[in-house]
Amino acid sequence: MRTCLALLFCGLLFAAPLAAQAEPIDFTEKLDIGISTDEIAITSDFRGADLTIFGAIDGADPGLLAQGKYNIVVALEGPKENTTVRKKERIFGIWINTHSMTFEKVPESYSLSSTRDIETIAPPGDMNNMGIGVDHMPLTPIGFIGDGSNLTEFRDAFRRLRETTGIYQRDPGGVQFISSSLFKASLRLPADVPNGSHIVRAYLFRSGVFVAAKALELRVVKTGLEQAITAAAHQQPLLYGLVAVLLAVITGWLASIVFRRD
């Protein structure tokens, strides 16, 4: 028995460095991406925007490229916030929020574009580790969650709701090769895209194995009057409130003069 364990131990000892040597094959491929702008302006008539990202695979194997063994996934992640999912239940005949779960730092918006359905690009375990895709992004609950039996239920509800409102999207044909190693990815920003710092992440897979990644920042900002109003509301809230009241007073007063009847 003891020899058996010792052998097993030796085996593990030797196997570990072997596996480590076998894993990181020296990938020659490199990924490069570029966007025409690093800033999206939200104007008063903003109805969403389309974003095109261009990229190239450097040092790709022409043979594998021709066979379509390379796959690309491009994700646009919005600013991250702690997010709460609430569940209603019927109590005394009316529907009341009873249970809730808060997830740590999840993106406010998420748009994914890939050469094909990401489930067929790499095994789900790898996607989970890297957090690529709506179904694989980490959703870590904060605080007391009991025995955790309702974790799946709340996670599923979160993903479903974010996808039905269109703030999370996926386009399994959104990345297209325009030449042998050049590609373009189209991403859609919805009209209610959150302001702030977004990150474009591109991932390259070869025959189902992750090879390289690249990230770029994209800022979504309000411009002109919208920006000025938001800045005033947050930096000079008292003055802003007074101006809002003054505006109402003037509007009401003018109306009483213009439409004076007596």
Place this chain on the structure above:
Amino acid sequence: MTVYLPIAELSVNILIILGMGAAVGFLSGMFGVGGGFLITPLLIFYNIPPVVAVATGANQVVASSISGAITHFRRGTIDIKLGTVLLCGGLAGATLGIWLFALLRRLGQLDLVISLAYVLLLGTVGTLMLWESIIALRRASKNEAVTLRRPGQHNWIHGLPLKMRFKKSKIYLSVIPIAVLGFCIGILTSVMGVGGGFIMVPAMIYLLRIPTNVVVGTSLFQIIFVSAYTVIVQATANYTVDIVLAFVLMIAGVIGAQYGVRVGQRLRGEQLRALLALLVLAVGIRLAVELVIPPKEIYSVVSAGLGF
């Protein structure tokens, strides 16, 4: 045609917002109410986050009550002294209300409390008004004299201490019930975004027995200050006043109100009250149905930003 609301952080169709403002303005002009109890639920039905709807609704109430109050001031139908006592209670109530608002928002029960409060208030006030106006309509059809106020009658309220003389209203009344009424309305203003005229006016007439001619003007006087105070505090504490949304609503509202007033002048008082009662009840029932029927979606997602 869309317009981006910087504080609500979403794009809306400006024609729909203008239409809402004009329709509510029309009704408020017709019935002589501020319209806050209509505008806030309408904005919520149109997916404006309730926190923004309540704060912005209060801003719109300032505009509509100013133009009404100026007219009453010219006619001399405002009792400033009575209004000031109401206002003291109102400011205290609004302060408590804003604290309550923030607490409920944290607990995730704000939408429930707003809806329940609306259902309860609109249901009660609507039923009482409808009852009263049906009786009045019946009397009118029999050509009996309509008596709204019975000056000889007194109730327990008139036995309270700290009495004060209000010359303009020609009454001698304790300040306690007046301040308490102002206080309750103040809470409603900051939690529900309403001016509270639709509750204050009947309460002043039936409970405090204040003469009808000064009631509307005096309640408008108090509403201006309490809702202005609410706007300023909401802006500083919650950053939820959307000035673009408020401005569009105000403009449409004051214009709509002028046409409403003209239609209102052609109708008789008890007919107007019956119609207003039906409208109040309809909004209340609409909200009640929402609470009772099984929702299409039992889950909701809220991030740390707006929403609640």
